[in-house]
Amino acid sequence: MGEHVIKLPDVGEGVAEAELVEWHVKVGDLVREDAVLAAVMTDKATVEIPSPTDGEVLWLGAEIGETVAVGSPIVRLKVAGEGNTAVKEAPAEAKPAKGEMSRQNVPDLRAESAGKTASLVEVEPEPAPLERPVPRLPVSGPARDAGERPLAAPAVRLRAKEAGVDLRQVPGTGPAGRITHDDIDAFLARGRQVARPTGLAPNTAVEDVKVVGLRRKIAEKMALAKSRIPHITYVEEVDVTALEDLRAALNKEKAAGRPKLTLLPFLMRAMVRAISEQPALNAIYDDEAGVIHRHGGVHIGIATQTQSGLLVTVVHHAEARDIWDCAAEVARLSEAARDGTAKREELSGSTITITSLGAMGGVATTPVINHPEVAIIGVNKMMVRPVWDGTQFIPRKMMNLSSSFDHRVIDGWDAAVFIQRIKALLETPALIFVEG
Amino acid sequence: MKEISCKLLVVGAGPGGYVCAIRAGQLGIDTVIVERDRPGGTCLTVGCIPSKALIHAADEFGKVVRMSAGKTPLGISLADPKIDLKRTVAWKDNIVGRLTNGVTSLFKKAGVKTVYGWATFRDGKTIEVATETGLQVIRAETVVIATGSAPVELPSLPFGGPVISSTDALALQDVPGRLVVIGAGYIGLELGTAFAKLGAKVTVVEALPRILPLYDAELTRPVAKRLAGLGVEVLTGAKAVGLGPKMEVVRVETADGKEVALPADKVLVTVGRKPLTEGWGIEELVLDMSGKFIRIDEQCRTSMRGVFAIGDVTGEPMLAHRAMAQGEMVAEIVAGHQRSWDKRSIPAVCFTDPEVVSAGLSPEQARALGREVLTALFPFQANGRAMTMLAEEGFIRVTARADNHLVLGIQAVGQGVSEFSAAFSLAIEMGARLEDIAGTIHAHPTQSEAFHEAAMRALGHAVHI
Numbered sequence: 001m002g003e004h005v006i007k008l009p010d011v012g013e014g015v016a017e018a019e020l021v022e023w024h025v026k027v028g029d030l031v032r033e034d035a036v037l038a039a040v041m042t043d044k045a046t047v048e049i050p051s052p053t054d055g056e057v058l059w060l061g062a063e064i065g066e067t068v069a070v071g072s073p074i075v076r077l078k079v080a081g082e083g084n085t086a087v088k089e090a091p092a093e094a095k096p097a098k099g100e101m102s103r104q105n106v107p108d109l110r111a112e113s114a115g116k117t118a119s120l121v122e123v124e125p126e127p128a129p130l131e132r133p134v135p136r137l138p139v140s141g142p143a144r145d146a147g148e149r150p151l152a153a154p155a156v157r158l159r160a161k162e163a164g165v166d167l168r169q170v171p172g173t174g175p176a177g178r179i180t181h182d183d184i185d186a187f188l189a190r191g192r193q194v195a196r197p198t199g200l201a202p203n204t205a206v207e208d209v210k211v212v213g214l215r216r217k218i219a220e221k222m223a224l225a226k227s228r229i230p231h232i233t234y235v236e237e238v239d240v241t242a243l244e245d246l247r248a249a250l251n252k253e254k255a256a257g258r259p260k261l262t263l264l265p266f267l268m269r270a271m272v273r274a275i276s277e278q279p280a281l282n283a284i285y286d287d288e289a290g291v292i293h294r295h296g297g298v299h300i301g302i303a304t305q306t307q308s309g310l311l312v313t314v315v316h317h318a319e320a321r322d323i324w325d326c327a328a329e330v331a332r333l334s335e336a337a338r339d340g341t342a343k344r345e346e347l348s349g350s351t352i353t354i355t356s357l358g359a360m361g362g363v364a365t366t367p368v369i370n371h372p373e374v375a376i377i378g379v380n381k382m383m384v385r386p387v388w389d390g391t392q393f394i395p396r397k398m399m400n401l402s403s404s405f406d407h408r409v410i411d412g413w414d415a416a417v418f419i420q421r422i423k424a425l426l427e428t429p430a431l432i433f434v435e436g
Numbered sequence: 437m438k439e440i441s442c443k444l445l446v447v448g449a450g451p452g453g454y455v456c457a458i459r460a461g462q463l464g465i466d467t468v469i470v471e472r473d474r475p476g477g478t479c480l481t482v483g484c485i486p487s488k489a490l491i492h493a494a495d496e497f498g499k500v501v502r503m504s505a506g507k508t509p510l511g512i513s514l515a516d517p518k519i520d521l522k523r524t525v526a527w528k529d530n531i532v533g534r535l536t537n538g539v540t541s542l543f544k545k546a547g548v549k550t551v552y553g554w555a556t557f558r559d560g561k562t563i564e565v566a567t568e569t570g571l572q573v574i575r576a577e578t579v580v581i582a583t584g585s586a587p588v589e590l591p592s593l594p595f596g597g598p599v600i601s602s603t604d605a606l607a608l609q610d611v612p613g614r615l616v617v618i619g620a621g622y623i624g625l626e627l628g629t630a631f632a633k634l635g636a637k638v639t640v641v642e643a644l645p646r647i648l649p650l651y652d653a654e655l656t657r658p659v660a661k662r663l664a665g666l667g668v669e670v671l672t673g674a675k676a677v678g679l680g681p682k683m684e685v686v687r688v689e690t691a692d693g694k695e696v697a698l699p700a701d702k703v704l705v706t707v708g709r710k711p712l713t714e715g716w717g718i719e720e721l722v723l724d725m726s727g728k729f730i731r732i733d734e735q736c737r738t739s740m741r742g743v744f745a746i747g748d749v750t751g752e753p754m755l756a757h758r759a760m761a762q763g764e765m766v767a768e769i770v771a772g773h774q775r776s777w778d779k780r781s782i783p784a785v786c787f788t789d790p791e792v793v794s795a796g797l798s799p800e801q802a803r804a805l806g807r808e809v810l811t812a813l814f815p816f817q818a819n820g821r822a823m824t825m826l827a828e829e830g831f832i833r834v835t836a837r838a839d840n841h842l843v844l845g846i847q848a849v850g851q852g853v854s855e856f857s858a859a860f861s862l863a864i865e866m867g868a869r870l871e872d873i874a875g876t877i878h879a880h881p882t883q884s885e886a887f888h889e890a891a892m893r894a895l896g897h898a899v900h901i
Contacts, residue, residue, distance in 0.1 A: 151842065151867040152867065153865065153866045153867060154778075154865050154866075157778050161774045161775060161776065161778075162773070162774050164774065174867075175840075175869050175871070175872070176837075176840040176841065176842045176867065176869050177840070178867045
């Protein structure tokens with residue numbers, strides 16, 4: 001029997017470390033070759049680590065949420081044959097299973113017990129059992145599963161009975177959720193809810209959720225953006241009646257195989273036009289080096305909600321894509337992001353970002369800039385609003401754009417000009433397509 | 437005879453009935469109790485107490501026999517011990533007499549009126565008692581049925597002649613030369629062991645594959661070992677077919693299908709007990725049944741308003757302490773207190789050699805509930821006090837939930853472990869976790885240290901093993 005050490009492989013170009021987000025095995029498991037051992041997450045992508053060989057898991061080298069350097073050992077397997085470790089570390093000897101009487105031990109025990117006074121000091125402390133999970137005992141709140149009998153000493157039960165308290169409704173603060181006299185006092189002091197089994201009751205439970213994986217990335221990214229970038233947010237309304245008419249007509253006429261157009265591709269094309277006049281908005285600001293990288297290519301990030309949280313997919317070179325191409329790419333990327341197949345490069349490299357919650361978009365938002373970009377366009381909900389045309393109110397399809405800019409490098413004036421330009425393009429959509 | 441009217445009428449003065457009546461009397465309830473024989477029921481008169489007296493006498497005698505045979509390491513020698521079973525039984529009867537008299541005087545003290553004679557229900561509020569002086573009618577607002585249970589008879593071996601019940605066995609005047617015990621439950625094994633120690637050649641016949649089938653094999657193994665040591669032959673998977681033509685042998689069909697004839701001077705049939713639900717007019721009451729038992733709810737109420745039932749007549753486990761707790765509860769309910777059955781543990785004890793005690797769930801039962809459990813046992817072989825008493829056989833075993841270490845069950849087998857029932861049940865009723873037991877100082881040198889160690893072992897840090 002040998003030992004095979006599995007190290008964290010190189011999981012992507014230029015990635016030096018990855019966060020362990022999930023273990024698929026535990027110590028003692030038998031694994032087959034190619035079985036998935038763990039999942040790690042790099043900046044954007046999640047990568048599964050397969051087992052290179054059959055074996056039994058001896059050791060796991062990281063906790064969930066821990067960042068592991070590429071090349072450091074993450075799993076040790078017991079394998080048939082030599083294994084891949086030249087120097088054999090003494091493996092921790094497995095303890096005999098608890099509760100199992102081992103007869104061979106008994107003679108020693110007798111000796112031990114006979115000289116009991118001595119043995120009390122001499123007995124070697126038993127090594128801490130391997131992998132014993134530390135029980136998590138909630139300090140308050142109902143610790144019982146639904147339908148489980150409440151745990152209370154006979155005197156407490158008697159008192160509850162006489163006070164007409166149904167112990168099933170009393171949260172136990174004692175060990176293992178045991179109900180104490182104090183718990184009954186507290187229950188009575190709060191006003192018994194016993195007569196209203198479906199009534200309101202304070203829920204004192206606290207659930208601890210570890211911030212790991214994508215959620216941690218999002219948290220770090222948001223904190224970075226908000227602490228580094230002084231945001232200026234500009235909200236303007238746009239009359240999209242003409243745009244909606246055009247969109248409806250195009251969707252109606254569209255050839256088979258073409259994607260359904262949403263508002264996004266029009267906005268993307270409008271942004272490309274506006275950026276060609278104001279290249280300062282399509283940039284990466286390296287504030288440490290004091291350099292703004294103005295990009296020729298317009299790589300538009302699209303904030304996408306997925307099961308595990310927010311991802312930004314990137315439509316590269318929007319300036320080189322027509323409206324149909326933009327629509328197809330947006331649809332493809334959002335699908336990939338949701339089913340977890342988005343590649344690393346499809347989730348990075350944006351130079352400006354759009355955030356849109358569609359029908360949930362609200363009246364106005366304060367978007368957080370996708371650091372280190374300098375601008376983000378937020379799309380709010382479109383609705384029919386009365387608009388004064390000089391003589392009367394007429395119903396128009398109106399939509400707000402809430403956009404944030406890095407005020408260190410974008411002045412309010414420039415931001416306003418940029419949005420007004422986009423507004424003009426969207427309100428007269430033919431302008432988006434007229435060349436020259 | 438003039439009718440009696442009362443608030444509470446208890447039928448049967450066994451441990452359930454007499455506790456109920458005394459507690460009711462203490463609470464100021466106008467109470468009448470009816471008993472056909474003398475107070476105390478099976479427990480005091482033909483069960484728990486007299487059998488323990490006989491078992492103790494047999495233990496003592498067994499010890500001196502071993503000493504006289506030079507088989508003790510204690511260095512004690514003596515010659516030719518004898519037992520006069522007539523005197524033993526007289527001593528036992530004296531204990532029973534003192535206890536039943538004690539119950540009678542407790543009735544007086546609590547103001548409970550007693551009526552002796554066979555009771556028959558006329559309806560749910562009225563009974564007739566055939567007393568020595570004539571028919572007594574009693575009307576009551578509330579009735580408690582506590583009629584108890586009786587030994588089950590085997591159709592193939594009806595009681596009579598050499599075939600005796602546990603009641604008869606406790607009144608034998610001589611030790612039978614050859615005793616065949618049918619049924620290796622706790623009653624059969626307790627009495628069979630006692631008679632083996634008194635000098636009888638004992639054979640035990642059990643239809644199931646092992647002795648004490650209600651307990652797990654690990655727990656009963658030391659008992660089986662000791663039976664073999666006492667020369668008791670145990671035939672498992674075997675069935676008694678009947679007596680031989682001259683009633684001097686028991687015909688038994690063994691596990692392999694052969695029929696053997698076991699010579700027997702007495703045949704003790706202990707194949708269980710049945711609730712006494714006949715002969716007192718149950719048909720006059722409209723009671724829902726649960727199998728052969730009277731169905732009760734968590735307050736021991738039957739399906740008939742104002743009629744309670746307690747004790748063996750209401751189901752398993754048929755144990756005196758369960759009946760007593762029910763009796764006390766019912767008296768308090770009748771007195772208007774808020775009570776309901778909420779016991780977590782009804783400990784069970786076998787006064788075999790060695791003794792067996794169980795409270796709560798066995799490891800197997802706990803696992804069957806779908807829980808992950810921790811279980812550990814500590815052997816008396818590693819307990820100093822046990823060694824000094826020649827009591828190294830057996831162990832204490834603890835089972836707890838793996839997630840929060842709540843103790844679910846505790847069992848022990850070993851000399852004198854019946855007294856542990858208190859500690860075990862207290863732990864379970866109080867909702868102890870393994871850490872509570874491990875964190876309690878257990879006096880040294882006592883067998884109870886094994887309890888402490890078993891809990892620590894379940895937590896993974898026993899010291900003395």
